[in-house]
Amino acid sequence: xxxxxxxxxxxxxxxxxxxxxxxxxxxxAVTLWxxxxxxxxxxxxxxxxxxxxxxxxxxxxxxxxxxxxxAGALSYALLGANAQEPSRHGAAQVVAVVLAAALVGCxxxxxxxxxxxxxxxxxRVLSVAFAAVCxxxxxxxxxxxxxxxxxxxxxxxxxxxxxxxxxxVLAAALAHSRTGWPFGPxxxxxxxxxxxxxxxxxxxxxxxALAVAVVGLWALPVFCLPLLLTQLSFRRYAAVRTTYRQxxxxxxxxxxxxxxxxxxxxxxxxxxxRAVGRDLGLTRPELAVLESAALMHDIGxxxxxxxxxxxxTADLPGPEQRRIALLGGAVVRQTGVDPSVAVVVERxxxxxxxxxxxxxxxxxxxxxxxxxxxxxxxxxxxxLEDLRLAxxxxxxxxxxxxxxxxxxxxxxxxPSAG
Amino acid sequence: MEAVPxxxxxxxxxxxxxxxxxxxxxxxxxxxxxxxxxxxxxxAGGEQAAARRRFAGTFYPVLLAGAFLLPPPxxxxxxxxxxxxxxxxxxxxxxxxxxxxxxxxLAVWAAGRVxxxxxxxxxxxxxxxxxxxxxxxxAVLAFCLALTALEGGILALAERVPVRRAWRGLFVRxxxxxxxxxxxxxxxxxxxxxPYGPVAALLVLLPMCVSWxxxxxxxRERAAHRATIRALVQAVDIxxxxxxxxxxxxxxxxxxxxxxxxxxxxxxxxxxFAGILHDVGKLGVPTRLLRKDGPLTPEERRVIELHPEYxxxxxxxxxxxxEARAAVLHHHERLDGSGYPYGLMGxxxxxxxxxxxxxxxxxxxxxxxxxxxxxxxxxxxxxxxxCAGAQFDPRMVAALxxxxxxxxxxxxxxxxxxxxxxxxxxxxxxxxxxx
Numbered sequence: 101x102x103x104x105x106x107x108x109x110x111x112x113x114x115x116x117x118x119x120x121x122x123x124x125x126x127x128x129a130v131t132l133w134x135x136x137x138x139x140x141x142x143x144x145x146x147x148x149x150x151x152x153x154x155x156x157x158x159x160x161x162x163x164x165x166x167x168x169x170x171a172g173a174l175s176y177a178l179l180g181a182n183a184q185e186p187s188r189h190g191a192a193q194v195v196a197v198v199l200a201a202a203l204v205g206c207x208x209x210x211x212x213x214x215x216x217x218x219x220x221x222x223x224r225v226l227s228v229a230f231a232a233v234c235x236x237x238x239x240x241x242x243x244x245x246x247x248x249x250x251x252x253x254x255x256x257x258x259x260x261x262x263x264x265x266x267x268x269v270l271a272a273a274l275a276h277s278r279t280g281w282p283f284g285p286x287x288x289x290x291x292x293x294x295x296x297x298x299x300x301x302x303x304x305x306x307x308x309a310l311a312v313a314v315v316g317l318w319a320l321p322v323f324c325l326p327l328l329l330t331q332l333s334f335r336r337y338a339a340v341r342t343t344y345r346q347x348x349x350x351x352x353x354x355x356x357x358x359x360x361x362x363x364x365x366x367x368x369x370x371x372x373x374r375a376v377g378r379d380l381g382l383t384r385p386e387l388a389v390l391e392s393a394a395l396m397h398d399i400g401x402x403x404x405x406x407x408x409x410x411x412x413t414a415d416l417p418g419p420e421q422r423r424i425a426l427l428g429g430a431v432v433r434q435t436g437v438d439p440s441v442a443v444v445v446e447r448x449x450x451x452x453x454x455x456x457x458x459x460x461x462x463x464x465x466x467x468x469x470x471x472x473x474x475x476x477x478x479x480x481x482x483x484l485e486d487l488r489l490a491x492x493x494x495x496x497x498x499x500x501x502x503x504x505x506x507x508x509x510x511x512x513x514x515p516s517a518g
Numbered sequence: 519m520e521a522v523p524x525x526x527x528x529x530x531x532x533x534x535x536x537x538x539x540x541x542x543x544x545x546x547x548x549x550x551x552x553x554x555x556x557x558x559x560x561x562a563g564g565e566q567a568a569a570r571r572r573f574a575g576t577f578y579p580v581l582l583a584g585a586f587l588l589p590p591p592x593x594x595x596x597x598x599x600x601x602x603x604x605x606x607x608x609x610x611x612x613x614x615x616x617x618x619x620x621x622x623x624l625a626v627w628a629a630g631r632v633x634x635x636x637x638x639x640x641x642x643x644x645x646x647x648x649x650x651x652x653x654x655x656x657a658v659l660a661f662c663l664a665l666t667a668l669e670g671g672i673l674a675l676a677e678r679v680p681v682r683r684a685w686r687g688l689f690v691r692x693x694x695x696x697x698x699x700x701x702x703x704x705x706x707x708x709x710x711x712x713p714y715g716p717v718a719a720l721l722v723l724l725p726m727c728v729s730w731x732x733x734x735x736x737x738r739e740r741a742a743h744r745a746t747i748r749a750l751v752q753a754v755d756i757x758x759x760x761x762x763x764x765x766x767x768x769x770x771x772x773x774x775x776x777x778x779x780x781x782x783x784x785x786x787x788x789x790x791f792a793g794i795l796h797d798v799g800k801l802g803v804p805t806r807l808l809r810k811d812g813p814l815t816p817e818e819r820r821v822i823e824l825h826p827e828y829x830x831x832x833x834x835x836x837x838x839x840x841e842a843r844a845a846v847l848h849h850h851e852r853l854d855g856s857g858y859p860y861g862l863m864g865x866x867x868x869x870x871x872x873x874x875x876x877x878x879x880x881x882x883x884x885x886x887x888x889x890x891x892x893x894x895x896x897x898x899x900x901x902x903x904x905c906a907g908a909q910f911d912p913r914m915v916a917a918l919x920x921x922x923x924x925x926x927x928x929x930x931x932x933x934x935x936x937x938x939x940x941x942x943x944x945x946x947x948x949x950x951x952x953x
Contacts, residue, residue: 189744248713300724310712314645323701330726330729330732333736336736341739347746350833357831358757358801358802402757412706433754
């Protein structure tokens with residue numbers, strides 16, 4: 101995988117937004133011109149999508165923030181029959197209904213000023229339009245009439261899978277153009293996240309479309325409840341994760357308050373490590389491990405009776421650095437975080453050839469951070485130069501180069517998406 | 519539970535006989551046997567996967583779908599292979615598996631029976647909404663009742679739990695989850711009978727599985743979170759050896775006071791955290807000072823008195839701690855205004871801080887420190903009573919006295935049991951600390 105410094109491309113974001121807006125406007129115009137077909141169905145699905153969007157959570161790092169909204173929108177796009185009567189609504193109506201419902205559902209989020217709403221809306225409109233355009237015109241023309249029974253169910257599932265894949269590409273493209281992180285790893289993360297909530301959304305979308313076809317609108321409340329439960333448990337999971345991250349951050353600040361390291365050191369190392377990890381194409385779980393390890397990399401110093409001057413471990417002799425690293429690993433093991441975090445903390449002072457990638461990143465970034473501290477305006481360049489000179493044994497050359505790229509790109513202003 | 523009482527064995531044997539009686543009409547029933555085999559293997563496979571991946575849920579939707587689709591004796595067969603193959607956590611394995619199989623088979627049979635009696639099978643075939651919901655609801659109720667009644671029976675016989683207590687809450691607690699499983703099972707049954715067939719029915723299980731997976735993840739994450747809080751406390755222990763266990767005990771005493779004052783459970787839990795974390799700011803105090811033997815100079819005392827502010831600085835970013843953060847900051851304030859860091863008076867001091875202050879002083883007096891022996895509990899309470907009003911809130915002291923009179927003082931230090939590999943008190947050249 102080649103990773104070059106890429107310019108930011110807000111034009112791609114603008115393009116996607118413009119496409120979605122055009123589509124939405126066109127669909128609204130067509131729907132207004134031809135009038136709504138089957139209003140009760142449209143209203144029921146609209147309410148479903150609105151409820152799903154209202155329950156959307158923001159801020160957490162999850163792929164699909166409103167699974168109920170997504171599943172409801174996709175099942176309306178793939179709705180072929182209602183209580184065994186063929187449905188007559190077209191693709192334009194699907195897009196219009198979902199757009200209206202999503203807009204209503206977004207109001208509280210906008211009012212509270214949370215999260216990038218435009219990206220979310222654009223993705224929802226484009227993916228629903230894709231599914232609807234693939235299905236409704238062909239269905240209304242009778243192309244699927246000879247697909248019966250289980251074959252029809254599998255057809256819906258396949259269409260949904262295709263839609264969700266496209267949505268992944270779209271999400272990765274949006275994140276890429278917004279942050280400048282490499283596209284490949286972003287797409288890989290999106291695809292991996294698909295296995296969890298994505299598959300649930302697909303299955304629920306298909307089941308709802310089929311169930312409404314069999315029993316009519318009764319299916320919506322009956323089946324909503326289990327999925328609402330899924331959504332709530334996801335929400336709780338996100339909440340637990342958040343408090344957990346806060347606690348780790350507090351533990352990391354223990355060394356700062358104890359006067360072992362300069363204020364903000366752990367947080368800066370964590371942010372810069374994450375950026376370098378992204379640049380090197382680490383996966384999302386690897387990035388989480390890297391971030392936790394970077395936050396806690398100095399925790400071993402708590403075991404020292406007297407602080408190291410200015411917390412500058414990078415200038416200590418090698419064996420001493422390794423001893424502190426081992427003590428830190430022992431403390432981290434007590435915290436119950438992923439054991440791989442403890443491994444990274446333990447091995448942060450080893451020569452880079454023996455280290456796992458995350459430990460290499462923590463080591464180089466920590467050294468850079470310590471060298472820049474109080475070094476004045478020329479500090480970053482001198483520090484990078486120092487690191488480059490030590491790439492023979494201590495610091496991995498590819499990590500140092502990636503660090504240089506990240507710094508040049510000025511990614512240190514942490515992007516909101518992601 | 520090595521020795522199972524004979525009456526529990528007899529109870530299980532009786533259940534097996536009843537189950538066999540329920541299965542007797544099997545040869546005459548016309549059931550789609552392939553459906554029985556499919557559902558049974560689905561249930562068995564699901565339970566196996568759940569046990570291996572530590573899912574939280576059980577595959578009740580499959581069982582209930584069986585009850586909605588099949589004649590009762592055939593439906594009762596569905597859980598049997600899965601229950602017999604499942605892994606029992608404790609000995610005796612065979613008895614536990616048989617008990618589980620009989621319990622589930624009887625519960626499914628009861629659900630199927632009720633559903634059949636209400637004509638639910640035809641309603642599912644048509645499908646006749648909303649009548650389907652009535653029949654299914656009754657069946658779910660029967661399933662839940664049978665499950666909890668049998669469960670209460672075994673609890674009463676094997677563990678000698680009083681019958682009343684064994685049953686109380688069991689039904690109410692399990693009704694909501696079983697009802698959601700019932701809805702999923704109903705959807706499975708309806709789709710199974712629809713033209714789209716079993717393929718569509720199986721899709722229903724996918725979101726349920728994801729939901730269980732998330733549930734398991736979040737309980738794992740919560741355990742990790744608790745461990746991290748404990749690590750914060752242990753970090754203090756690393757620096758300040760002689761207060762070992764102090765934090766946990768203060769947490770316990772704070773919890774007792776809070777409960778005695780009639781606070782709700784969430785607040786009691788927050789106060790427990792407040793007690794556990796009250797001294798976390800000692801991390802900011804130089805280790806040499808904390809470990810110093812002998813009297814402190816005024817200068818050194820001032821440095822140590824900074825620890826509430828350090829502690830607050832550390833925990834203020836942890837959202838769920840709530841008012842525990844105020845307790846960390848103010849637990850050294852005194853009612854007469856002579857405390858630190860801010861010298862607050864009376865009701866200016868947050869309630870949580872007043873609770874923790876009493877708990878902290880109580881444990882400091884009743885535990886052995888390097889410079890003095892522990893005092894007996896009555897002497898400590900007397901001392902607290904003397905200082906009530908000037909230093910401590912009399913309400914909190916009275917609450918502690920009442921709670922101790924009722925429950926006694928049994929400080930359980932969980933942290934000590936769960937710290938096999940802590941590099942306790944860290945010696946300078948400790949290379950072997952990694953394992």
